[in-house]
Amino acid sequence: xxxxxxxxxxxxADGTPLKESLGRALRRQKIRALALIAxxxxxxxxxxxxxxxxxxxxxxxxxxxxxxLPGTIAALSEWDSTQGxxxxxxxxxxxxxxxxxxAEAKEHTKLGTRLNYENTGLASLFRTSGRSMDxxxxxxxxxxxxxxxxxxxxxxxxxxxxxxxGDTLVADRRARWATLTGDSMSGDIGFTPSQxxxxxxxxxxxxxxxxxxxxxxxxxxxxAEEDPWEAVYVALAVDLRDPSRAAAIAGYNGAxxxxxxxxxxxxxPDLTFADAFADLDExxxxxxxxxxxQVYSPSYTSGYFLNSVDRxxxxxxxxxxxxxxxLYIKLFGRTLWMSLIITSSCxxxxxxxAWLLANLPVRTANVLMILVLLPFWTSLLVRTSAWKVLLQQxxxxxELLVWLGFVDDANRLILMNNSTGTIIAMTHILLPxxxxxxxxxxxxxxxxxxxxxxxLGATNWxxxxxxxxxxxxxxxGAGSILVFILAIGYYITPEIVGGTDGVFIxxxxxxxxxxxxxxxxAAALGTILLVLVLALYWVYDQIVGIDNVKLGx
Amino acid sequence: xxxxxxxxxxxxLFRFTMPLTAALAAIFGFVGGNMVAQPWLGAxxxxxxxxxxxxxxxxxxxxxxxxRWGVIAVLALAGLVFGNLxxxxxxxxxxxxxGWAAYWLANSDYRSSVPIYYTPGQTLWHNTFKxxxxxxxFFLVAPLIPxxxxxxxxxxxxxxxxxxxxxxxxxxxxxxxxxxLGTDEWMVPLKNSLIIAPIATVISVSLGTLAAIGLSxxxxxxxxxxxxxxxxxxxxxxxISATGMFFFYAPLGNWLEANLGLSQSFVGFVKVILAHxxxxxxxxxITVTATLxxxxxxxxxxxxxxxxxxxxxxxxxxxxxxxxxxxxxxxFAFITSFDEVVVVLFVGSAQQQTxxxxxxxxxxxxxxxxILAAASILVAVSIMLLATVELLRRRSExxxxxxxx
Numbered sequence: 032x033x034x035x036x037x038x039x040x041x042x043x044a045d046g047t048p049l050k051e052s053l054g055r056a057l058r059r060q061k062i063r064a065l066a067l068i069a070x071x072x073x074x075x076x077x078x079x080x081x082x083x084x085x086x087x088x089x090x091x092x093x094x095x096x097x098x099x100l101p102g103t104i105a106a107l108s109e110w111d112s113t114q115g116x117x118x119x120x121x122x123x124x125x126x127x128x129x130x131x132x133x134a135e136a137k138e139h140t141k142l143g144t145r146l147n148y149e150n151t152g153l154a155s156l157f158r159t160s161g162r163s164m165d166x167x168x169x170x171x172x173x174x175x176x177x178x179x180x181x182x183x184x185x186x187x188x189x190x191x192x193x194x195x196x197g198d199t200l201v202a203d204r205r206a207r208w209a210t211l212t213g214d215s216m217s218g219d220i221g222f223t224p225s226q227x228x229x230x231x232x233x234x235x236x237x238x239x240x241x242x243x244x245x246x247x248x249x250x251x252x253x254x255a256e257e258d259p260w261e262a263v264y265v266a267l268a269v270d271l272r273d274p275s276r277a278a279a280i281a282g283y284n285g286a287x288x289x290x291x292x293x294x295x296x297x298x299x300p301d302l303t304f305a306d307a308f309a310d311l312d313e314x315x316x317x318x319x320x321x322x323x324x325q326v327y328s329p330s331y332t333s334g335y336f337l338n339s340v341d342r343x344x345x346x347x348x349x350x351x352x353x354x355x356x357x358l359y360i361k362l363f364g365r366t367l368w369m370s371l372i373i374t375s376s377c378x379x380x381x382x383x384x385a386w387l388l389a390n391l392p393v394r395t396a397n398v399l400m401i402l403v404l405l406p407f408w409t410s411l412l413v414r415t416s417a418w419k420v421l422l423q424q425x426x427x428x429x430e431l432l433v434w435l436g437f438v439d440d441a442n443r444l445i446l447m448n449n450s451t452g453t454i455i456a457m458t459h460i461l462l463p464x465x466x467x468x469x470x471x472x473x474x475x476x477x478x479x480x481x482x483x484x485x486x487l488g489a490t491n492w493x494x495x496x497x498x499x500x501x502x503x504x505x506x507x508g509a510g511s512i513l514v515f516i517l518a519i520g521y522y523i524t525p526e527i528v529g530g531t532d533g534v535f536i537x538x539x540x541x542x543x544x545x546x547x548x549x550x551x552x553a554a555a556l557g558t559i560l561l562v563l564v565l566a567l568y569w570v571y572d573q574i575v576g577i578d579n580v581k582l583g584x
Numbered sequence: 585x586x587x588x589x590x591x592x593x594x595x596x597l598f599r600f601t602m603p604l605t606a607a608l609a610a611i612f613g614f615v616g617g618n619m620v621a622q623p624w625l626g627a628x629x630x631x632x633x634x635x636x637x638x639x640x641x642x643x644x645x646x647x648x649x650x651x652r653w654g655v656i657a658v659l660a661l662a663g664l665v666f667g668n669l670x671x672x673x674x675x676x677x678x679x680x681x682x683g684w685a686a687y688w689l690a691n692s693d694y695r696s697s698v699p700i701y702y703t704p705g706q707t708l709w710h711n712t713f714k715x716x717x718x719x720x721x722f723f724l725v726a727p728l729i730p731x732x733x734x735x736x737x738x739x740x741x742x743x744x745x746x747x748x749x750x751x752x753x754x755x756x757x758x759x760x761x762x763x764x765l766g767t768d769e770w771m772v773p774l775k776n777s778l779i780i781a782p783i784a785t786v787i788s789v790s791l792g793t794l795a796a797i798g799l800s801x802x803x804x805x806x807x808x809x810x811x812x813x814x815x816x817x818x819x820x821x822x823x824i825s826a827t828g829m830f831f832f833y834a835p836l837g838n839w840l841e842a843n844l845g846l847s848q849s850f851v852g853f854v855k856v857i858l859a860h861x862x863x864x865x866x867x868x869x870i871t872v873t874a875t876l877x878x879x880x881x882x883x884x885x886x887x888x889x890x891x892x893x894x895x896x897x898x899x900x901x902x903x904x905x906x907x908x909x910x911x912x913x914x915x916f917a918f919i920t921s922f923d924e925v926v927v928v929l930f931v932g933s934a935q936q937q938t939x940x941x942x943x944x945x946x947x948x949x950x951x952x953x954x955i956l957a958a959a960s961i962l963v964a965v966s967i968m969l970l971a972t973v974e975l976l977r978r979r980s981e982x983x984x985x986x987x988x989x
Binding site: 057060061063064065066067068070071072074075076078079080081082083084085086089295325380383384387399401402403404406408409410411412414416417418419420421423425426427430434435436437441443460463491516517519520521522523526527537540541544545548553554557560561564565568571572 | 615618619623647656706713714720721727730731741791792796798801802803804805810812816821823825828829830831832833862919922923926929943947955956962963967969974
């Protein structure tokens with residue numbers, strides 16, 4: 032107690048100033064609390080929050096186009112779609128090499144599927160064209176091998192292309208394959224391109240390095256023993272088309288120099304890539320296809336989101352989709368509307384029951400509460416199958432009505448596979464979520480208020496409407512938001528009793544995940560739904576507070 | 585002070601009890617007559633029977649039990665004579681209702697729960713309200729009854745056969761239960777569910793309880809935000825959680841398989857268990873924090889002042905007191921996992937097929953009443969879980985009542 036009499040700061044028992052000591056204690060307390068929470072927080076972040084974020088990312092992610100066709104996209108940036116012409120030869124040349132590699136890695140079909148979401152028909156265009164890349168290559172391969180038969184030999188090629196100083200080229204191409212396939216593509220390939228040949232025949236060196244990496248790592252073969260693939264011959268022919276090369280080759284004296292010099296003297300096939308692709312499929316020279324490729328070439332796209340609201344991205348900006356493809360706005364509207372109906376019917380059915388439970392003697396109320404909690408604890412699938420049993424055309428309700436003669440056997444009521452079925456079943460399933468919050472709010476309203484109102488001359492109705500009801504509004508709010516949030520995300524029940532008219536947006540998300548495999552669109556639809564739910568969650572938190580959620584009475 | 589005795593005049597037989605009983609009986613008669621396309625004749629017969637019952641009740645007020653059984657017996661017999669065992673049971677049920685209604689009216693029971701000053705209109709509304717609530721309770725519970733009844737169907741139908749309605753023994757069998765218990769088609773999913781749910785529960789309960797204790801400390805920075813994150817798995821629609829997990833867990837699983845050399849089936853179970861554990865966490869947090877609100881902090885201080893280290897204080901003082909909350913949180917987590925189908929559909933593979941998954945595919949594709957047997961067993965399980973949670977809640981309230989506020 033001497034501290035108070037002294038002039039210095041108040042001291043704790045150990046001699047430190049009290050303020051500091053308390054501060055330290057508080058800090059320690061905070062750290063201890065956080066240390067207890069940390070494991071769970073980390074667990075939830077890892078297993079839940081990150082997956083949700085990955086979904087958000089996927090809804091805008093669009094690297095597949097630039098990953099599969101990098102050269103084509105770069106060349107295509109020069110192309111002006113408003114001219115109405117096909118792109119230049121340069122674009123097609125790049126397309127050949129991109130497609131060749133993609134077809135080897137079997138990635139071209141994925142790209143086709145991706146672009147098919149935006150422009151129907153592109154899936155088959157990419158799939159069939161991918162198979163034909165070898166045919167284009169063989170035109171050049173035959174011409175080169177006819178000129179000098181040594182070009183038919185893998186060992187000859189290996190000797191000609193190997194050397195020193197081409198390590199950066201290998202690293203570059205390795206990274207390129209890694210982007211394309213998603214594998215790491217690491218490992219020794221037993222080949223280094225020569226710096227000299229890479230300067231002399233740049234495209235050939237690139238194509239051969241691609242071939243070497245694929246052969247060594249994916250096929251597990253020895254590069255020197257394998258004959259190069261067609262793209263290498265095409266690259267050589269393209270390199271030789273450049274008239275300035277002839278002089279350089281004439282001065283070259285490395286391995287295979289004489290063979291290359293013979294080649295420069297011969298005429299190569301004058302096939303243009305544009306013609307070759309046009310031969311495969313007329314669509315390749317259609318500006319429409321190239322517009323789609325150009326619009327969806329950036330790594331991130333708003334395309335999926337626009338698709339989710341029945342819009343599409345075109346070269347001229349955002350446009351509405353054709354009438355017959357418009358689906359999602361209607362579906363979102365229906366989801367919200369039906370959730371609203373379900374919420375209202377839950378209020379309608381839940382309010383009297385909650386009132387009764389709150390005003391009965393505790394013992395009776397506890398017994399009746401079991402009737403509310405039993406469906407709450409019963410498996411969702413059990414309740415859904417119960418409604419299927421009740422509602423179907425040969426179901427219990429129809430059978431009973433036919434047996435009693437109220438419904439003609441031929442005109443049974445259609446209660447299932449439409450929105451009626453979904454609304455009935457979901458009202459039943461979500462009703463406990465309305466009754467429980469309502470009950471816990473009504474429990475806190477003193478019954479004396481009603482009596483006081485009546486003793487002052489209010490009628491039953493006035494007493495209820497002016498005194499009791501306003502006090503129960505927080506319960507209605509809490510229950511409604513809870514039921515609404517649960518309803519708009521429901522999947523199982525609409526899937527089983529909803530048919531086609533009674534399904535929600537979540538059924539469409541599941542469809543895109545498991546059937547159509549349009550994951551980007553599923554992610555975009557999910558993101559919109561998530562934003563909607565989080566907004567409601569925020570409102571709920573403001574009104575009720577998440578700490579006040581109670582379970583089971 | 586002696587209780588003020590009031591006797592209400594009993595209602596008049598001919599102006600009240602008889603017409604109302606007759607009207608109720610006429611409704612039953614109308615419905616019954618409708619079966620043989622003679623609704624109005626049925627209504628008239630019903631009204632006559634109703635009058636008779638009302639008169640018998642009025643004249644034998646003190647022999648309530650005997651008269652009610654008599655009415656049941658007479659109507660059941662009539663059903664048996666004109667129809668079969670099924671109509672006899674309906675007759676007995678109608679008799680029970682009519683007998684009860686006649687005494688309820690004749691004996692003024694309908695006024696027993698309203699204040700004496702209520703007008704007839706108010707009394708009518710009071711009873712109508714009770715009737716409406718009864719219908720809502722019926723709506724809540726009744727859908728489960730046909731499921732359990734139909735699970736004993738001898739045929740492979742999802743609907744009642746005439747034999748079942750006539751209560752003939754050959755209409756019933758246990759074959760769907762045998763199918764459920766005897767085939768791998770159902771036993772393997774049940775086994776998977778029983779592997780996944782308990783492990784997921786243990787993870788959510790242990791991490792969740794720890795965090796709930798942390799959250800209930802007096803100074804937690806960012807408490808609201810942390811709480812919001814921890815509760816979010818319950819709020820975010822399952823389909824969205826499932827979509828996110830589908831995107832994230834597939835590469836994670838591939839990485840585990842490739843880099844740690846784990847088998848595909850094991851990794852599949854790990855993925856589903858992690859997903860289910862995180863879905864159960866909000867329930868544990870909510871129930872345990874609710875229990876901790878009433879926890880008397882001076883108990884831990886007392887333990888500490890007597891020299892108990894924090895861990896010992898936790899296990900010997902705090903844990904026994906919050907155990908009911910922890911267990912009911914665990915049961916919620918268990919039922920969440922045991923009942924979950926969307927996430928497991930997206931994250932798991934065929935090797936992790938759970939019971940709800942099998943039921944879901946069954947409901948969507950092949951219609952087999954074995955589903956109803958499975959459903960009935962699940963209803964039994966949920967009744968047991970409900971009873972446990974209720975007992976724990978009461979125990980918790982009792983314990984809380986003992987500790988000083």
